[in-house]
Amino acid sequence: MLTSKIQKSIRQSYQNLQTQLDNFVPRRAQNYLVSEIAKTLCGQYHKSTRMIVAEAGTGIGKSLSYLMATIPVAVQNNRKVVISTATVALQEQLLNKDLPLFRRITDQNFSFIIAKGRQRYCCTEKLAVACGVDGGQMAMFETKPKAADIAQLQLMYEKLAQGKWDGDRDSWPKPIDDAIWQTIVSEKHSCNNSLPAHRGCPFSKARSELDKNDVIIANHSLVMADADLGGGVILPEPENTIFVFDEAHHLPHVARDHASASATLKGAGSWLERLNQSASKFSGLADEKRVGRFRNELQGAIQQLIPLLGEVNTYCTGLAFEEDSCRFENGELPSWLEEQAKVLKQYSQKGAQASAKIADLISERLKDGEIGAKIAEPALAELGFYIQRFDNLAAVWRLMAEPQKEKGAPLARWIEKSKEREGDHLVSVAP
Template sequence: MLTTKIQNSIRTSYQNLQDQLDNFVPRRAQNYLVAEIAKTLCGQYHKSNRMIVAEAGTGIGKSLAYLMATIPVAVLNNRKIVISTATVALQEQLVNKDLPLYRRLTDREFSFILAKGRQRYCCTEKLAAACGVDGGQMAMFESKPKKKDIEQLQTMYRSLTQGKWDGDRDSWPKPIDNMIWQMIVSDKHSCNNSMPTHRDCPFQKARSELDKADVIIANHSLVMADADLGGGVILPEPENSIYIFDEAHHLPHVARDHSSAAASLKGAASWLERLNQSITKLSGLADEKRVHRFRNELQDSVQQLIPTLTQMSKQFDASHFEDGLYRFEHGDLPEWLESESKDLKQLTQKASQAVAKIADLIAERVKDGELSAKLAEPALAEIGFYIQRTENLAQVWRLMAEPKREKGAPLARWLELSKESEGDFVVNVSPLEVGWKLDQQIWSRCVGAVLVSATMRALNSFSFFCHQSGISQKAEDGVQFLALASPFDYQNQAELVVPAMKYEPQAPQFTEYLIEILPKVIEDNKANLILFSSYWQMNQVAEALATDFVKKSWALQVQGDTSRTEILKKHKKLIDQGKTSVLFGTGSFSEGLDLPGELLENLVITKIPFGVPTSPVERAHSEYIESRGGNPFMQITVPEASKKLIQSVGRLLRKERDSGKVTILDRRIVTKRYGKSLLDSLPPFKRTIKY
């Protein structure tokens, strides 16, 4: 229920915002978003399904809106908030800017913390060993360590023990080399809370701080990792949490990646051989009476797995592969592989459970004071490596052995030629659709959920996103949907131009035609961004126009020539000097690139960003839709292109006073039947269509 206390708290923070910010302009869309989120989370629309999906354009102030609405609801109901983002940049904005600002505005006490995965923290014991504190240093280095590496490790250890560093890789003042970091990184088996020497490890300290915080900032990947562990393991339990997914349009892809698995055949046989040689040594540290059963199970399964995987690698013929890939159509396996997969599922599961049990028994002896931590730690670090490998192998064969589904999309299954080892094959499995999983693990369990992004809709509809994310659009399920336009005067601030083009992008002459036409659409003494759909075409055009641009005194920078940071720094300098700056970029420049004011006044999109279903998962998804009488181009390709096009066009206006022009050099947006839908989903700029 939206109580008076919650309403007053929201009102107070909004009033304080007006007082704190100079030139504050009240935004109707922001007010509306705050109100709708608060009403949804208080059960005004649906008693149990408290969920809102909101597309909020640039300039609305969505992050401050969801903080103002959600924190009072959570604090007054003793709930936790998990804010999940897709990018580090947004996490930094929330931690360094938005949350400290909101804290000054509100009358509610709350704490917040940034949650990171275990791999971002060092282990105190490993760091001590690597420094030679206990004489165990040399064993940790594969080759003789360099003096500078030892000195760096010793400096880090001193800083950690003196409380000057928190053990977080990101907070160390200089980059830490990967080889050094892998020696000291926290791992879940040797660095766990049940071991007395590890209770003060950086990761354990960070976790205990996490338990105390009211607001936790994470990323989509960490949320999915926690969900896969059953929820409430890394982050608070879903049953006590309100989730805010910002940049929510990335969530379905992250969820799918988390549900996928891959393992090689000969490569797996190789590390299983090493495990086989270490079983007696490792299990010797556990209590003999209790460990012998698991040692026997592990030896038995590993000794069957090694020849089975080696033999299987001889069954596949690389000459049947296309571009290093062999895809099983409709996810169907040949009978022999189906049968082998079932056997491998049982063997890998048995091995995975046995190796984890041996680790538990060793840790128990340390905890009970029967075994020294110094002796156990190298063994637990080694066994931790094998636990991760066997868990992954078991996941691959569990999915390979999964029977054909009566309903819903099949699994995509394919083989790849190994890039690491000649003559080896990598077995890959991935789900096509993960909406049911998000519903099962998060939506059906959480207190409430807020999903926001600047580009949630495709072709003016939430349907595509909802299908991908497992969100119901039935009225009786009570999910709220909002689409809030940016506070721009589109008609007077920007123009969308579609010039008459001789060729469509598929035409062989199109690249040459681009080389001819681009200089005519670039604006002198202004900031220009030209977006391409392929690196190849971008580089061809850049090479052809480089000399002409130099003659015109136009500064050309091409994505990939140097870092994005360097490109943008030089771009700003050129514009400040009143010169012409031209940026050439591809897909990644169409999202997350912030060029306000004079830093972008002329945007040119060379082609509608249609994706080609080249990955095995995309091809399998298209195949599945076709098998059900659908049209993958209209059901997947066009909606995805619509989202990407909206993101690309969204680069132009970033602040309320920005202005400029967008030119689309793809006539299909006018001549094809799907073109009108794509055009209609773009902001209502003044339009000049020369057809």
């Protein structure tokens, strides 16, 4: 309900805005936008479907319009606000300009913060392993790391330990190469907040801060990721949140990219071989009576996957490439590759599930105090790296094996010659 208290708050903030901005000129379009958003959110047009799509030209003041309408409604109804954007530039504008300005002109008391996905933060344990602090360094890399890469990782570890870096990729003074970041990125399997050693990790610290704030700035990809998890896992619970999608015209391609997957063939075979060699080491840390089945499933899946991936890689050398890429028309695979995709889907899913189960069993023993953190944490970090890759491999072959739909657009499927490894191929799928 659009109460008199909310209306008064909105009017007061608009009046105060005139004193804050030099050469302020009232705009009818801005007033109309504020009014329509507030009415929609308060259920004046529809009690349950409280959605509005609004478009306005440059210079109208769209950001301030939705802030003036949304935040008073949210505060008065004890709800959170998530503002989702497509660009870093708009996030910075909201964080450093628009929200501080609105806080000065409103009578509402609110706090705000920027939210980032888990993959924007490093895992402390994985960073320690990758820079050689806890051993097992080579398992984290697909190819032998350069001395300069190790030096950078060691510097990052030192700055994190000294409290001079918060583990956020974006706050490191120089761009971090993707290949380096993938070795230390936080992921759900090994970076678990239920484990004592991870409660002070960069992502856990950032996540706890989100709960303390009323307005959260996010990007479209993070909102998609939270929705995939059921909602309320990374961001606040959807039923208690007002969502604002700014730059909403980017949503379709963000959704497409979010549902895409790609993996190499020879590269996957290499890390699978390393995982196979380490399977006994990992299972040795889990409950002996329960882990045997999952170790056998994991090694069985790997022993099937390695030759299958090799066969597909050999098959790819005979494809008709144009500029190092071969696209399958209408997403239709050759019959041989279609059959191989089904088998690869089966074994990659089985391997991903088995490796995740082994990690769960190690975590259980760690929580119960049956093994020490000094042994378990580096192993979980290393195993988490493999699980992340296994999940991605399973996603690729699940999409490659997905039957073509009678209606709607087909999946795009293509294979490229790898630029990183000679004789390797990259398999990609996208909606």
